[in-house]
Amino acid sequence: MAIPTLPTPTGAHPVGTTSIHLADVSRPDPWVANVPTRELMISVWYPAARPSGPRAPYLTRAESERVLAGQEAIAPDTLSSVRTHAFPDAPLAPGPGRLPLIVLSPGFTRPRASLTSIAEDLASHGYVAVAIDHTHETAATAFPDGRVAAFALGGSPRTPAFWRKVKTGRARDASFVLDQLLGGDPPWAGAARLAPDRIGMAGHSAGGAATIAAMVADERIRAGADVDGSTDPLIPDTGLDRPFLFLGREGQYSPGDGPAADTWARDWPLLTGWKRWLVVAGAKHPSFTDLGLLADQLGMPLGATTSGSRTMTITRTCLRAFFDRHLRDAGHPSFDHLTAEHPEVRTCRPPGLPADSGWR
Numbered sequence: 001m002a003i004p005t006l007p008t009p010t011g012a013h014p015v016g017t018t019s020i021h022l023a024d025v026s027r028p029d030p031w032v033a034n035v036p037t038r039e040l041m042i043s044v045w046y047p048a049a050r051p052s053g054p055r056a057p058y059l060t061r062a063e064s065e066r067v068l069a070g071q072e073a074i075a076p077d078t079l080s081s082v083r084t085h086a087f088p089d090a091p092l093a094p095g096p097g098r099l100p101l102i103v104l105s106p107g108f109t110r111p112r113a114s115l116t117s118i119a120e121d122l123a124s125h126g127y128v129a130v131a132i133d134h135t136h137e138t139a140a141t142a143f144p145d146g147r148v149a150a151f152a153l154g155g156s157p158r159t160p161a162f163w164r165k166v167k168t169g170r171a172r173d174a175s176f177v178l179d180q181l182l183g184g185d186p187p188w189a190g191a192a193r194l195a196p197d198r199i200g201m202a203g204h205s206a207g208g209a210a211t212i213a214a215m216v217a218d219e220r221i222r223a224g225a226d227v228d229g230s231t232d233p234l235i236p237d238t239g240l241d242r243p244f245l246f247l248g249r250e251g252q253y254s255p256g257d258g259p260a261a262d263t264w265a266r267d268w269p270l271l272t273g274w275k276r277w278l279v280v281a282g283a284k285h286p287s288f289t290d291l292g293l294l295a296d297q298l299g300m301p302l303g304a305t306t307s308g309s310r311t312m313t314i315t316r317t318c319l320r321a322f323f324d325r326h327l328r329d330a331g332h333p334s335f336d337h338l339t340a341e342h343p344e345v346r347t348c349r350p351p352g353l354p355a356d357s358g359w360r
Contacts, residue, residue: 205285
């Protein structure tokens with residue numbers, strides 16, 4: 001079987017990447033008793049000055065083996081054989097300007113690497129993207145000293161209180177990462193180039209829903225996007241007045257589709273800034289991440305009628321257009337015109353919405 005590939009970034013910059021181990025000594029791990037410190041691994045992607053050495057692997061071998069556990073038809077090290085388009089520790093592209101920062105949070109049980117194609121594309125267009133492994137919520141998190149933290153929540157009942165803890169805990173992780181990158185002794189040498197007033201966040205599934213929790217808790221996050229994630233009632237009655245994008249699959253997140261779509265409809269009137277609600281025809285839940293296009297190549301079809309590569313193209317286009325508009329004031333074509341160029345994408349207006357409500 002051929003080794004799967006990831007889509008090439010569409011921007012002008014080569015992409016650099018580095019992985020960083022962080023420890024939040026101010027709080028214990030929320031999931032494993034008697035672990036006094038919340039440890040995280042993050043990956044940073046950034047515009048590089050030039051290609052530098054071999055491209056980074058997608059996952060470590062230990063992570064690949066854990067992620068593919070139970071997939072007998074696929075070699076356990078397959079995902080560690082995949083090469084990304086980013087160059088480890090390549091020099092940051094020079095320039096006087098500050099770089100906008102996007103925090104990325106993956107789906108529940110999914111590694112931060114599942115958002116690599118999104119992160120690399122943003123970095124190729126001049127963003128810094130930082131994806132977080134929310135330790136013990138993913139199949140495996142490999143630390144620099146050789147430890148591998150495994151998924152620890154298999155026996156936890158999936159109650160509303162559990163999911164709220166997931167999302168609010170991820171919000172704390174995101175704020176801690178921002179504290180570290182924007183603080184006086186940052187763990188990444190390129191942090192001095194970050195623009196503290198141009199920070200966004202996006203996530204898939206639980207990571208998308210956690211974006212709302214993070215924006216409510218941390219005003220540094222100026223724009224957010226939820227990709228295919230049902231939300232909890234976390235927005236206060238006073239509303240959330242920063243730009244927000246819902247992007248999900250048709251049949252699950254169109255108004256009236258059921259409980260998941262109902263959570264977006266509940267939040268919609270409380271989003272008082274610029275907002276859009278988009279759905280993609282033919283997509284499945286993993287289609288918005290690398291897992292959709294990797295599954296296609298590995299002969300593990302998800303039942304989607306829109307290919308994983310096509311849905312990834314749509315996801316990257318919509319997220320970049322959203323952040324260009326709200327973090328760069330870019331002279332981008334109108335958002336509605338841009339999405340109209342992708343026939344799989346439909347813009348939703350919840351029933352009873354006034355014609356001009358929230359559309360700016």
